[in-house]
Amino acid sequence: MINPESGLAGAPTAGAPEGHSAAVELENVTKRYGEVTAVEDLDLRVEDGQFLTLLGPSGCGKTTTLRLIGGFEAPNRGIIRIGGDDMSSRPAYKRPVNTVFQQYALFPHLSVSQNVGYGLKHAGVSRSETAERVGEMMSLMQIPDVGDRRPRELSGGQQQRVALARALVMEPKVLLLDEPLGALDYKLRKEMQFELKRIHREVGVTFIYVTHDQEEAMTMSDRIVVMSHGHIEQDASPAEIFDRPLTAFVADFIGDTNIVHGTVTRIEGGHATVDLGPLGEIGGSTDDQLASGDRVRVSIRPTDVHVEPGGAGEAVVQDSVLVGGHIAMKIASGDETVVAHVARGSSYEPGANVHLRVDSDRIRVFAAAEGA
Amino acid sequence: MSDAAAQVGLPPVTPEEDHKVGKGKGRAFLGIPVVGWMLIFFGIPYFLLFLQSLWEPTAFGVSHNWNLQNYKLVFFGDSLSGNIYLPTLLRSLKVGAMVTVFSTLLAFPIAYLLAFKIANSRTRLMLYVLVIVPLWASYLLRAYAWKVILGQNGLLGSVLDKVGLENTFLNNLLYSQAAVVITMTHIFTPFMILTIYAVLERLPPSLIEASKDLGVGRVKTFLTLVVPLSLPGVIAGATFTMGLSSGDFVAPQLVGGKNDVMIANQVYSQFGATNNWPLGSAIAFVLLGFVAILVAISTQAEKREQL
Ligand SMILES: Nc1ncnc2c1ncn2[C@@H]1O[C@H](COP(=O)(O)OP(=O)(O)O)[C@@H](O)[C@H]1O
Ligand SMILES: [Mg+2]
Numbered sequence: 001m002i003n004p005e006s007g008l009a010g011a012p013t014a015g016a017p018e019g020h021s022a023a024v025e026l027e028n029v030t031k032r033y034g035e036v037t038a039v040e041d042l043d044l045r046v047e048d049g050q051f052l053t054l055l056g057p058s059g060c061g062k063t064t065t066l067r068l069i070g071g072f073e074a075p076n077r078g079i080i081r082i083g084g085d086d087m088s089s090r091p092a093y094k095r096p097v098n099t100v101f102q103q104y105a106l107f108p109h110l111s112v113s114q115n116v117g118y119g120l121k122h123a124g125v126s127r128s129e130t131a132e133r134v135g136e137m138m139s140l141m142q143i144p145d146v147g148d149r150r151p152r153e154l155s156g157g158q159q160q161r162v163a164l165a166r167a168l169v170m171e172p173k174v175l176l177l178d179e180p181l182g183a184l185d186y187k188l189r190k191e192m193q194f195e196l197k198r199i200h201r202e203v204g205v206t207f208i209y210v211t212h213d214q215e216e217a218m219t220m221s222d223r224i225v226v227m228s229h230g231h232i233e234q235d236a237s238p239a240e241i242f243d244r245p246l247t248a249f250v251a252d253f254i255g256d257t258n259i260v261h262g263t264v265t266r267i268e269g270g271h272a273t274v275d276l277g278p279l280g281e282i283g284g285s286t287d288d289q290l291a292s293g294d295r296v297r298v299s300i301r302p303t304d305v306h307v308e309p310g311g312a313g314e315a316v317v318q319d320s321v322l323v324g325g326h327i328a329m330k331i332a333s334g335d336e337t338v339v340a341h342v343a344r345g346s347s348y349e350p351g352a353n354v355h356l357r358v359d360s361d362r363i364r365v366f367a368a369a370e371g372a
Numbered sequence: 373m374s375d376a377a378a379q380v381g382l383p384p385v386t387p388e389e390d391h392k393v394g395k396g397k398g399r400a401f402l403g404i405p406v407v408g409w410m411l412i413f414f415g416i417p418y419f420l421l422f423l424q425s426l427w428e429p430t431a432f433g434v435s436h437n438w439n440l441q442n443y444k445l446v447f448f449g450d451s452l453s454g455n456i457y458l459p460t461l462l463r464s465l466k467v468g469a470m471v472t473v474f475s476t477l478l479a480f481p482i483a484y485l486l487a488f489k490i491a492n493s494r495t496r497l498m499l500y501v502l503v504i505v506p507l508w509a510s511y512l513l514r515a516y517a518w519k520v521i522l523g524q525n526g527l528l529g530s531v532l533d534k535v536g537l538e539n540t541f542l543n544n545l546l547y548s549q550a551a552v553v554i555t556m557t558h559i560f561t562p563f564m565i566l567t568i569y570a571v572l573e574r575l576p577p578s579l580i581e582a583s584k585d586l587g588v589g590r591v592k593t594f595l596t597l598v599v600p601l602s603l604p605g606v607i608a609g610a611t612f613t614m615g616l617s618s619g620d621f622v623a624p625q626l627v628g629g630k631n632d633v634m635i636a637n638q639v640y641s642q643f644g645a646t647n648n649w650p651l652g653s654a655i656a657f658v659l660l661g662f663v664a665i666l667v668a669i670s671t672q673a674e675k676r677e678q679l
Contacts, residue, residue, distance in 0.1 A: 071584075072584075091589075093586075093588055097585075101582055107597065109677070118583070122587060122592060170587065
């Protein structure tokens with residue numbers, strides 16, 4: 001199937017940006033593999049210099065989106081523009097983007113310097129200039145002394161840096177990174193997150209970063225695009241994604257949350273009051289079209305649940321475990337089980353009767369899924 | 373390691389440690405069957421053959437008169453029949469080299485196709501089976517098949533006749549060196565395909581994508597990435613083909629002419645009709661020496677490639 005709009009390549013397109021063109025732009029992009037629709041009707045606009053993260057569970061289409069931008073897959077429908085130019089007829093090797101592959105994909109038969117200089121050499125850059133740029137890039141990556149080694153003689157973190165250097169030395173408009181830290185252990189991953197931020201600041205290239213790790217996305221990104229089943233659930237800043245998730249999926253995927261069920265009693269603009277049964281009434285913001293009497297799901301962050309002494313029959317502590325610096329308590333109230341995070345010293349023993357008080361302006365209310 | 377790298381806490385590079393597993397007595401026992409097998413089926417026969425090559429033929433057997441006469445004969449010939457063995461040996465190596473080159477050239481595209489260009493796994497399996505099936509047919513049968521194809525009123529000639537392309541060269545292929553090379557190329561190409569396919573299959577597609585990602589087109593990527601990375605397989609297959617084809621005696625006997633005798637045919641006749649086992653042994657040992665040198669070179673080359 002061909003998008004009628006793709007025939008207008010080169011001509012100014014409806015909906016195209018006013019004034020400047022975005023670093024990367026996807027318009028109604030769909031990619032199918034046989035029966036499977038990996039990416040459906042995706043619209044995305046990445047501004048110059050942004051650090052944008054595609055976040056979502058495994059299989060939601062993140063890699064496919066990157067491969068479409070990189071030119072390793074062709075969309076069934078839709079347009080991809082890089083720096084304003086339509087990429088439809090441009091093979092991967094002619095696109096002004098470079099990729100850091102998931103398993104690094106370093107060339108095993110070449111030395112580290114040759115790996116980093118591979119693209120420049122074949123682009124006809126002189127030997128001395130190649131050597132100079134390779135050296136600079138390896139200093140920036142803080143691996144100045146490993147040039148003569150083979151990739152397999154490096155640690156995982158160093159290989160990661162070589163892969164970054166090899167891509168960035170080409171001075172791409174956009175750098176694509178597919179779960180680049182996935183193969184590293186926890187401590188190294190934390191370190192590399194800061195490294196990547198530093199490198200992003202220093203080179204000023206647009207980064208499109210793929211991960212399924214919400215914590216990683218939160219730490220690093222200017223902007224997060226949460227994906228699920230090939231479409232975008234929410235596209236916003238990390239803070240907004242956390243404080244004001246658009247869908248129950250996002251609320252559930254980002255950070256810990258309790259999703260409890262209730263019935264709308266009052267609706268006023270974007271604010272809904274919900275009867276949660278034994279948990280009492282609660283107010284929260286919503287972006288869904290709701291009416292009084294609708295069944296809804298309410299997202300309550302565990303840190304927003306306050307636990308107080310209560311009478312019998314209200315709520316009962318089931319479990320209480322130390323998690324890092326705080327205590328996570330599992331509390332049963334009617335049919336629902338709620339998790340609360342409280343400071344050490346203010347927890348209750350399992351079996352204790354408690355009262356739950358929710359006090360937050362971060363409560364979110366979502367229409368219940370069909371059938372729920 | 374640089375200070376900078378140390379600062380960001382990268383772990384020091386530890387070169388892969390050799391597996392210095394304890395050489396306990398238990399492990400030594402495990403080696404006995406292998407060593408015994410090698411000794412009985414290779415060591416002892418080769419040793420006896422070597423002793424034989426140092427003896428002297430007589431009218432009815434051998435005299436245990438130690439000398440290097442046989443080797444001298446292999447390398448320099450004698451006044452009676454001239455120098456026949458060394459030229460034959462060199463011709464065998466030349467035929468072997470041709471077979472190796474042709475089967476590599478034939479095998480590479482097929483292996484490449486199998487590894488990268490056939491997305492459908494069932495089609496790939498079918499092609500793979502097609503490559504393997506000839507290996508199940510007897511070598512003799514396949515050599516005879518070429519006799520039928522290349523013979524004077526054979527398949528090739530008749531077809532050429534029919535389409536009016538009479539060609540004296542192609543019509544008289546049988547009993548020539550060309551026929552020997554064709555037959556052996558056919559025999560050894562499947563082996564080449566399998567060894568090259570084995571390395572190409574393990575080559576991560578992401579490497580090829582990385583090359584394109586860095587702005588390198590298809591052809592250049594093939595030449596600078598796929599070819600060097602497939603060399604270990606090519607070297608292994610070529611060594612195998614070269615060794616076996618230069619020591620072959622069936623193809624020259626069945627489809628070769630009088631002048632296409634190869635070194636193994638001479639060994640064969642020394643042990644048979646001529647009944648000169650010491651000379652046969654000496655020829656065999658010289659051939660073995662050449663093959664050993666070949667294997668040594670290729671092992672070195674393979675080691676370098678795999679660094
Ligand atoms: N080459 C392919 N052939 C068939 N299906 C594919 C292929 N690549 C991806 N898919 C499917 O497309 C969907 C999205 O995959 P992917 O983009 O890799 O997800 P993610 O990177 O988010 O884990 C998955 O259902 C996956 O099985
Ligand atoms: Mg992926």
